[in-house]
Amino acid sequence: MIQATSSGGHVGYYANMGAGPSFSFIDIGIADKIVAIEANSAFWSIVSLDAIPGILGKNFSEQFIPMLNSSLLNEMHQLRHGITPSAAYINPTERCNFNCDYCYLPEDIRLSGKSMSTEELIETLDILDKEFTTSPTKSSAVSSNSLPARPKIIFHGSEPLLVRDSIFTAIEHFHQRFDFGIQTNATLLDDSAIKFLRKYKVGIGISLDAPDEITANASRKNWQGEGAFTKIVKVLDLLSDYPAFNVITTITQKNVNHLVEMVEFLHAKGVRTAMLNPVRCTRNSDKEIMPDEEQL
Secondary structure, three states: OOEEEOOOOOEEEOOOOOOOOOEEEEOOOOOOEEEEEEOOOOEEEEEEHHHHHHHHOHHHHHHHHHHHOOHHHHHHHHHHHHOOOOEEEEOOEOOOOEOOOOOOOOHHHHHHOOEOOHHHHHHHHHHHHHHHHHOOOHHHOEOOOOOEOOOEEEEOOOOHHHHHHHHHHHHHHHOOOOEEEEEEOOOOOOHHHHHHHHHOOOEEEEEOOOOOHHHHHHHOOEOOOOOOHHHHHHHHHHOOOOOOEEEEEEEOOOOHHHHHHHHHHHHHOOOOEEEEEEOOOOOHHHHHHOOOOOOO
16 A cells, blocks of 8 residues: 655555555446446445546545445455355356347347357356355255255346257256256247256246236337237246246336236236346446336
8 A cells, every 4th residue: 555644744545556445447338427446345436537536546545444444345255255155147148039128238149149058058067066066165055944955057148048958958967956947038938848847846037028918019029029928928827836937027118107017917827926127227228218216
């Protein structure tokens, strides 16, 4: 840490000099604004560009140092290194057969992105299996039936069922080592896929944004502009008796007025768990479909 003594004898500290706070600055596409991040403490703030010299100066650092010396760093260390991971999300493909309005992945990636081969997926799960097995506190994880809890693998996306054969092979190979789940748009969930997932007790999450066809298909549609509400409702009916099943609804301007009806619709369909998530706004275009905060 670099110390600077003023004419009055006061000792101050400057950031980004080694032992003190270390700030990174990231452009987030907002005019005259930038994000300041201090990774060690997980501190972040959106600031004006003209505030950067002040953040790097001694006055701000003097206020920041006590926080670094507090229990916060110990807490962050515990979160990062003292807790045994119990689950991992895997995106086995970057591609998707849908072009939803609010997807966080760019279109070119969803159209022609990379996919993991069966061998790559098996190798990945083998590495994770060794990591979970050798974790010093793994054996202390206990589930509700008093048996050691198995780590969970969630296949996420884009649309993971585009590499269905690789995923199903991996589930067969590791079903005694992991509990599995899959998040899907449900368009590729045919009878044989559902039968397989039921056999291995795989958790199934599907995406549906509204209780009616027009609203549901307004945001979630394929590359030809067609929605899949009718198909998804059929999947709901097929899974109504399956306990390891949930629905995710992304809230936008288009469906924010239909949330009560959505919950009633899902309840009538036997859905036990539903997550209503406001659009994440990870792309600038998402701001155009954000629901009004007061309305939300």
